[in-house]
Amino acid sequence: MAVRDRTGRDYAARIARAMTLVTARADDPPGLEELAATAAFSPFHFHRVYRAIAGETPAETAARARLQGAAIALLKGGETVAVVARRAGYGSQAAFTRAFRAAYGLPPAAYRARGGLGFPMRSDSDKESTMFEVTIRSTTPLHLAAIRHTGPYDRIGEAFGRLQAWAAGRGLMGPGTRAVALYHDDPRSVPAAQLRADAGLTVGPEVPGEGEVTLLDVPGFARVASLVFKGPYAELERAYDWMYRSWLPGSGEEPADAPVMEEYLNDCRMLPPAEWLTEILVPLRE
Known part of the structure; x- marks a missing residue:
């Protein structure tokens, strides 16, 4: 292996x-000295x-x-806004x-x-009026480098952060890289601490797994129900509720025996939450 690699x-x-430490203590962020020591870098760099x-x-x-x-x-x-603010560390x-x-x-x-x-804003008497466009399409197989996330789904970003750092250090992040998550459990039926998901990035067949990063092959499906949601990830659960209810x-249609998937169509680091695009993909029986 080359020294540069x-x-x-x-x-x-x-x-x-360092990223794991930052996200674990987002409401009380560690200082420069602690982060630098965790990453074994000089604070100057x-x-x-x-x-x-x-x-x-x-x-x-x-x-x-x-x-x-x-x-x-x-x-x-x-909780009141004041309590939410305090819990968020403000x-x-x-x-x-x-x-x-x-x-x-x-x-x-x-x-x-x-x-x-x-x-959209609506009255309590208009709860069923929210509509999304659902299309049925096929998908192609995916070869993913993946990190298993166990715990609340809204914290899968921590796994994606580690995975993106892993990929960046190997020169694997490019304009064609796709970010995909597989969700294996129903968050309203399984305790939050036991929820299972996989955070994945598309990679070539020559890329080996390493440490917590494993390789995962997702088959192509002849038919999936696709819903593209525009907005913060915090609101995705309501899109799921509408889709399933x-x-x-x-x-x-009837769902196939395969986990629901999400593909993140743009970079949440570069855009405000109102512009985030997430495609929800539910495999269907043929």
Whole structure:
């Protein structure tokens, strides 16, 4: 193995350790000295290496994780905005409101009242009016480098962060790389700590697995139900609810014996949450 290849892989593994620490403590971000020590880099150079491999700064990684968790809490919980702000690690509700508005385009209270960005405002008597376009199409086989994620689905971003660092250190990230997740359990039927998912990136057949990164072959399907959702990942569960409650029973279709998939069609690090595109793919029986 060339020295350059070994160095790239070593850098990626060390930055992945720092990314894990950042996301695990997003509400109380570790300082430069602790992050640099975790990654075994000099503090003088840590931020540059992190940004080169992760595509964003540690502060941006932490902020995105904090605000995504806050968005989920605003939609699902009954806690006041002040409590959500405090749990997200903000020193004041005003600071939280500024950060949330800058990222999501709405202040937290308005986001909660509207029911999110990906859904139109509606009255309680109009709950079934939300509609999405579902198309039935085929898919081609995928060869993935994957990391198994066990735990709440909304934290799969941690696995994707480590996987992207692994791929970047090997020169595997390119414009044609696809990010795909497979979800094996129903989050309302299985305890959150036991949920299983795979975070995956498409790679060539010559790429070996290593450590926690395994190789996963996903077959092509002759028929899948496809729904493209535009908006924050925090709101995806409601798209699933609509698909399984309204579309699937009335479609005459039946899901196949295969996990549901998501493909992330753009880079959440480069765009605001309102612009994130996720394709939900439910394999169907032929």
